[in-house]
Each structure stands twice: as structure tokens, then as C-alpha cells.
Amino acid sequence: MELFQLTAHRLHEMLTKKEISASEITSEVFKRIDRVEEKVKSFITQTREHAEAAAANTDRKIAAGEKIGPLEGIPVAIKDNMCTEGILTSCASKILNKFVPPYTATAVDKVYAAGMALVGKTNMDEFAMGSSTENSGFFPTHNPWDLERVPGGSSGGSAAAVAAGEAIVALGSDTGGSIRQPASFCGVIGMKPTYGAVSRYGLVAYASSLDQIGPFTKDVTDMALMLNAICGHDPLDSTSANLKQSDYTKALVNDIKGLKIGVPKEYLAEGIDPQVKERILEAINKLTSLGAYVEETSMPHTDYAMPAYYLIATAEASSNLARYDGVGYGLRVEDAEDVIDMYMRSRSLGFGTEVKRRIMLGTYSLSAGYYDAYYLKALKVRTLIKQDFDRAFEKYDLLLSPTSPSTAFKIGEMVNDPVQMYLQDVCTIPVNLAGIPALSLPCGLVNNLPVGLQLMGKAFDEGTLLRAAYTLEQNTDYTRLWSEVKGVE
Numbered sequence: 241m242e243l244f245q246l247t248a249h250r251l252h253e254m255l256t257k258k259e260i261s262a263s264e265i266t267s268e269v270f271k272r273i274d275r276v277e278e279k280v281k282s283f284i285t286q287t288r289e290h291a292e293a294a295a296a297n298t299d300r301k302i303a304a305g306e307k308i309g310p311l312e313g314i315p316v317a318i319k320d321n322m323c324t325e326g327i328l329t330s331c332a333s334k335i336l337n338k339f340v341p342p343y344t345a346t347a348v349d350k351v352y353a354a355g356m357a358l359v360g361k362t363n364m365d366e367f368a369m370g371s372s373t374e375n376s377g378f379f380p381t382h383n384p385w386d387l388e389r390v391p392g393g394s395s396g397g398s399a400a401a402v403a404a405g406e407a408i409v410a411l412g413s414d415t416g417g418s419i420r421q422p423a424s425f426c427g428v429i430g431m432k433p434t435y436g437a438v439s440r441y442g443l444v445a446y447a448s449s450l451d452q453i454g455p456f457t458k459d460v461t462d463m464a465l466m467l468n469a470i471c472g473h474d475p476l477d478s479t480s481a482n483l484k485q486s487d488y489t490k491a492l493v494n495d496i497k498g499l500k501i502g503v504p505k506e507y508l509a510e511g512i513d514p515q516v517k518e519r520i521l522e523a524i525n526k527l528t529s530l531g532a533y534v535e536e537t538s539m540p541h542t543d544y545a546m547p548a549y550y551l552i553a554t555a556e557a558s559s560n561l562a563r564y565d566g567v568g569y570g571l572r573v574e575d576a577e578d579v580i581d582m583y584m585r586s587r588s589l590g591f592g593t594e595v596k597r598r599i600m601l602g603t604y605s606l607s608a609g610y611y612d613a614y615y616l617k618a619l620k621v622r623t624l625i626k627q628d629f630d631r632a633f634e635k636y637d638l639l640l641s642p643t644s645p646s647t648a649f650k651i652g653e654m655v656n657d658p659v660q661m662y663l664q665d666v667c668t669i670p671v672n673l674a675g676i677p678a679l680s681l682p683c684g685l686v687n688n689l690p691v692g693l694q695l696m697g698k699a700f701d702e703g704t705l706l707r708a709a710y711t712l713e714q715n716t717d718y719t720r721l722w723s724e725v726k727g728v729e
């Protein structure tokens with residue numbers, strides 16, 4: 241295997257045995273970027289100097305005989321909606337195409353504190369609105385498995401970077417599925433932690449009550465290590481949970497005997513590709529043979545999650561995106577007649593079609609005449625969905641479903657059909673509405689494209705998700721499939 245294909249924990253082992261230096265790892269990853277980036281287009285900004293400086297620091301520590309942390313010197317890619325002091329943070333939007341933040345997001349600070357080497361900021365759907373990365377204001381990203389296909393979205397750049405070997409791990413953000421769905425399309429693991437587990441300070445807000453930062457990795461051990469690095473209380477985020485810091489590597493146990501798993505029948509209903517369903521049923525059989533107790537259950541309000549999400553997310557977005565007015569930051573039309581003209585033309589020029597559509601939807605449902613009929617109703621539906629989960633978790637330790645109804649679709653296939661695109665997230669959206677953790681794990685291929693299995697857990701019970709994923713990983717070839725990525729070669 242080539243260096244860029246290895247996991248963070250394997251590279252760490254090689255570093256501590258002095259079989260390789262951190263500078264060599266960085267250099268190999270950038271060689272890979274130079275070779276494939278033109279085809280994949282994962283990055284908006286590459287930060288080679290930053291990575292080299294971090295790697296040199298790691299090497300200095302090793303040479304001085306100091307102990308290094310498990311992620312020191314490991315190349316990481318970060319979605320371009322997390323603020324990085326001194327480095328462009330564009331959210332893939334023309335309105336922020338010159339925004340260089342004066343501060344760094346807490347999650348990114350933690351990644352720096354762990355000694356990781358930032359290789360670049362990744363492409364995404366503009367302001368994280370989308371499921372294919374085609375809504376980027378700059379260019380689409382291509383799926384490393386098949387360059388004619390999308391990598392999923394909105395964190396498509398981060399997922400593609402890990403799958404293509406352009407970074408060892410990455411961070412994304414998930415408001416309705418934007419980590420899990422691209423992980424599923426690119427054959428890597430993606431996790432949305434519990435709402436409040438990772439600080440949102442410095443994450444450019446899309447829908448603040450749903451947004452959560454999480455990692456992309458190639459195996460479950462790396463996932464646990466990344467969670468150890470980024471989770472934890474942050475006084476700068478008032479929704480950050482003040483809990484004792486966990487060591488997620490303790491959950492890496494190859495044993496799920498007696499674990500109770502529910503499969504909500506609404507998540508395997510029509511609309512799910514039959515071959516995707518086959519892979520999911522095979523995974524269920526595997527779990528059963530490993531000693532888990534799996535049965536069908538029902539989550540009766542699932543059908544209402546999608547409409548509730550698109551009301552709540554767009555309402556919050558319309559409010560969050562009001563700050564881009566050409567004054568504070570971002571693009572400004574210079575030849576405006578007056579301030580209103582400046583607001584209107586700056587916004588009109590800076591925002592893309594999907595962002596405008598959502599601002600209009602959001603302001604409409606929040607307007608005095610429609611607030612009760614739409615926004616308030618959606619909040620009530622959100623409570624019903626949360627109660628579906630509460631009831632299910634009285635009986636089950638985990639819930640299971642496909643991550644996405646299909647494998648990666650072709651670039652251009654859905655751009656003119658926003659509703660079809662929104663349906664990509666039927667299985668992932670309820671999780672954000674309920675605030676619980678979920679991960680997507682590869683579970684086989686259909687026509688040489690990866691399928692993702694979604695596991696959903698109780699709030700702050702990331703450990704059980706990791707244990708189930710780890711057990712599956714140890715007893716299948718699921719997390720080794722990505723090394724078959726052929727599209728970019």
C-alpha cells in the first residue's frame with residue numbers, strides 16, 4: 241500500500257518507530273494531490289506551507305525524544321466553512337471569496353493542538369446547501385470512484401479528499417446529512433456526533449439548531465481518535481455540552497453480542513434502490529451472525545421529517561445569512577447608488593441560485609402571516625420526530641438504515657430538480673432534527689460504487705455506534721473497500 245492510503249493510527253506507529261518522518265508523509269500526500277487534484281477537485285485552497293511547518297514540528301519533537309500524540313503530523317483536510325485565521329474561508333460562495341477570518345474555529349484549533357498538518361480547505365455546496373457539491377460557487381468536485389459522478393454533499397470535497405488519498409482524514413459539517421451522505425458515496429466513514437458534542441464556534445452557520453462538525457476517516461480507530469481530538473466543552477459556544485471528556489478508543493471492542501438494533505421500516509420503504517437494500521440486508525445478517533439482536537420497528541413520523549427540515553433549516557438560514565449585506569464582510573458592489581442598492585446588488589451577485597431559493601423559502605415561512613402555519617408547525621413536527629426516537633431507544637441500543645437511497649449519481653443528473661436532490665437526505669435528516677449521533681459505514685459495492693450503512697445512536701452514546709462499527713469492520717472487508725478506488729488512476 242502507498243503511504244497516502246494508510247490510516248492515521250498506522251502512520252503514527254510508523255512515526256514512533258522512526259520508519260518514516262512526518263515531513264515524508266506530508267510530501268507523499270502532496271505528491272498525491274499534485275497527481276489527482278486536477279481530476280477530483282477536492283480543494284478550494286491548499287495549505288502546503290502550513291502542513292510542512294506542522295510536520296517539521298512533529299519531526300523536531302521525535303528527534304528530541306519527546307512523546308507525540310496519536311494524530312501528530314497526520315495530514316487533515318477541513319471543509320471551507322470552518323474559520324481558519326489567515327486562510328481563506330469561502331463557504332464555496334462568491335460572497336465570501338475574499339474572507340480571511342481573524343480567528344480560528346474551536347474544532348480546527350483542536351486539530352492544530354493535536355499537531356495535525358492542515359493540507360487544505362475543501363470544496364462544498366455553497367453555505368452547505370446541497371447534496372452533491374454541484375452548488376459550489378466555484379466548481380464541482382468529482383467522485384474518486386467514478387469521475388463522472390458526484391461525491392455527495394455538502395461536504396463532498398472532504399469526503400473525496402480522503403477517498404482519493406489527498407488527506408488521511410478530514411472534517412466536514414452535517415446539517416441534514418452532509419457528512420454521512422458524501423461518506424457513503426465515497427466509500428469512507430463519516431460521523432455526525434451528538435448536537436453539542438463538538439463546538440460550533442467558528443463554523444459558519446447554516447441552520448444553527450441542526451449544524452454539527454464531524455470527521456471523515458477510513459477506519460473506525462481513526463474515527464475514535466478524531467472524536468477524542470475534537471469533542472469537548474467550549475465556553476465560546478453556548479450550545480456546547482459540558483460533559484466529562486470521553487476516551488472513544490475504549491469503544492473499539494470487537495463484540496456486539498446482545499446488542500439490540502431496530503430497523504425502522506419507513507427507512508427501507510420504496511425509493512430505496514433495490515441493490516442498495518440488498519447490501520443493507522446482508523449487513524443485517526452479518527450483525528445477527530455476530531450476536532446482535534436485530535428486528536424491524538416503526539418510526540411513524542418519518543415521512544414528515546423532510547418537509548419539517550426544509551422549513552426549519554431555511555428559516556434559520558434566512559436569518560443567519562442576513563449578515564452578508566456587503567458591509568461587514570464579503571463581496572461589496574462598489575458603484576451602488578445608495579445603501580439599499582448596495583445591499584441588494586451585493587447579495588444578488590454574491591449568492592448562488594440555491595442559496596437564494598432557501599433565503600426566500602425561509603423568510604416566507606417566518607413572515608407574520610405564515611409563521612403559525614409553517615414554521616411553528618414544523619417545530620411541533622420536530623418534537624414528534626424526536627419522540628419517535630425516544631420511544632425507539634427505550635427498546636433498542638441502535639437504529640439502522642441505509643445512509644442514502646442510492647449510490648453516487650451522475651454530475652448534472654439532478655441539478656434541475658431540487659426536490660429530487662432534497663430526497664437524497666430522507667434517511668439522514670431525522671437524526672439532525674433529533675440531535676442524536678449517527679455514522680455512515682461502507683457496507684459493500686453496487687456496480688463498483690460504495691453503499692453506506694447508517695447507524696443511529698442515543699444522544700451522547702457515540703461509544704455504542706463505534707463499537708458496532710468496529711465489530712463490523714473487524715469481521716468484514718467493509719472499510720478496506722475504499723482502497724479499490726479506481727476512478728482517479
Ligand code: GLN
Nearest residue numbers: 368369370415416417418
Ligand atoms: N442536503 C441537505 C441540505 O441541502 C443537508 C445539507 C447539510 O447537511 N449541510 O440542506
